[in-house]
């Protein structure tokens with residue numbers, strides 16, 4: 001039997017709701033068909049946004065949505081996506097399948113989607129092929145409440161009042177698709193571009209995010225921090241150049257050439273994938289250690305604004321659309337990572353799984369007017385109790401499991417938090433393919449507790465399909481035994497759980 005201790009009384013950090021953030025790029029059927037079908041579609045919609053998808057996402061709780069890319073961001077010219085739709089420019093989406101982008105989803109549509117979802121906005125600007133002026137005018141267009149060329153144009157396009165831009169990314173993957181830059185060059189560009197992200201309303205500051213590293217590229221973080229972390233030191237006082245720096249890490253069972261199938265995999269692939277997903281913990285620890293040297297007080301957030309599984313695309317689909325199925329393995333990837341983010345919440349202020357609908361590790365898949373909620377969706381829905389809660393320190397004894405020496409992996413992970421209504425929520429995973437785990441949970445600081453739980457579990461390759469959409473869902477779990485402040489249970493193999501405790 002393993003034991004999990006939770007210190008229920010002392011806070012160990014604040015869990016920003018944005019740790020459960022999302023990402024929607026102009027890629028494949030994420031925006032077009034997935035989120036947005038246009039006002040004239042037969043698919044029920046509100047101002048062009050699919051009602052079924054928006055309702056499901058509201059239930060899951062999307063705290064923030066990143067847009068328009070990804071690699072697309074550094075080719076996107078925002079002025080092509082405003083004004084009457086029939087006049088909007090058509091362009092080639094060179095990164096993603098070479099398809100025609102008709103710009104019918106632009107700034108106004110994105111803001112409308114965020115309004116419907118009730119989420120914060122995260123716009124990613126264009127550094128790779130854009131200009132400082134273009135970026136600064138976009139900010140003016142979106143956020144200035146006065147008389148100016150851009151504000152006037154926004155009003156003429158139907159939005160009298162400015163919107164709130166919560167986060168603004170200065171370029172995406174500028175070490176790769178965003179311009180193939182070296183970190184010193186990007187650091188200089190970042191200093192310049194961010195100077196023109198004007199904060200028109202001090203009550204509504206924009207959190208400026210620098211392009212950060214790809215997975216283990218610690219040199220990028222070091223160099224960008226060396227160049228930009230200190231702020232201006234002059235006017236305005238204490239003004240930081242950056243409020244956040246991104247990090248991208250994808251979980252691939254194989255490598256970039258042959259990634260592996262989303263659904264056709266064996267036990268070894270299972271453990272290899274999950275071992276690789278655990279690298280997130282090492283990445284956060286090591287990138288944070290660099291940041292700590294420049295920013296001890298954690299004023300600058302580490303924003304993991306792309307993460308999740310990346311497999312070979314489903315057979316017969318456009319390779320540029322990155323459409324993949326989602327199984328119980330993805331549920332484990334989601335559960336493990338969300339627990340890791342919670343435990344790093346003093347430094348990690350946002351994380352955005354890639355991507356929201358129909359692309360990579362998507363919570364939702366659509367086909368015409370049909371929609372499927374994936375195992376990843378159910379894990380996010382179950383974990384949303386952590387959004388905005390206070391982290392509680394927790395430790396659990398675990399063991400290594402697996403089939404090959406080089407791919408042995410920790411069998412379980414967990415995190416715990418206290419929400420505003422006094423509930424202690426514990427989320428945990430058991431990735432063991434065969435063995436259930438006896439677990440004793442000790443709630444230090446509580447005396448007589450009541451508890452209820454939910455579970456997402458299923459077969460190794462099990463997934464939800466359009467014909468069988470409910471094979472894997474979150475179900476109530478009744479196997480808890482409670483005595484005083486101790487809960488005992490058997491955590492099934494291949495499962496993700498939430499246990500909620502009250503005194």
Ligand code: AHR
Nearest residue numbers: 069070071072172173354
């Ligand atoms: O999410 C798909 C792509 O992965 C993004 O466009 C890019 O930033 C990353 O390489």
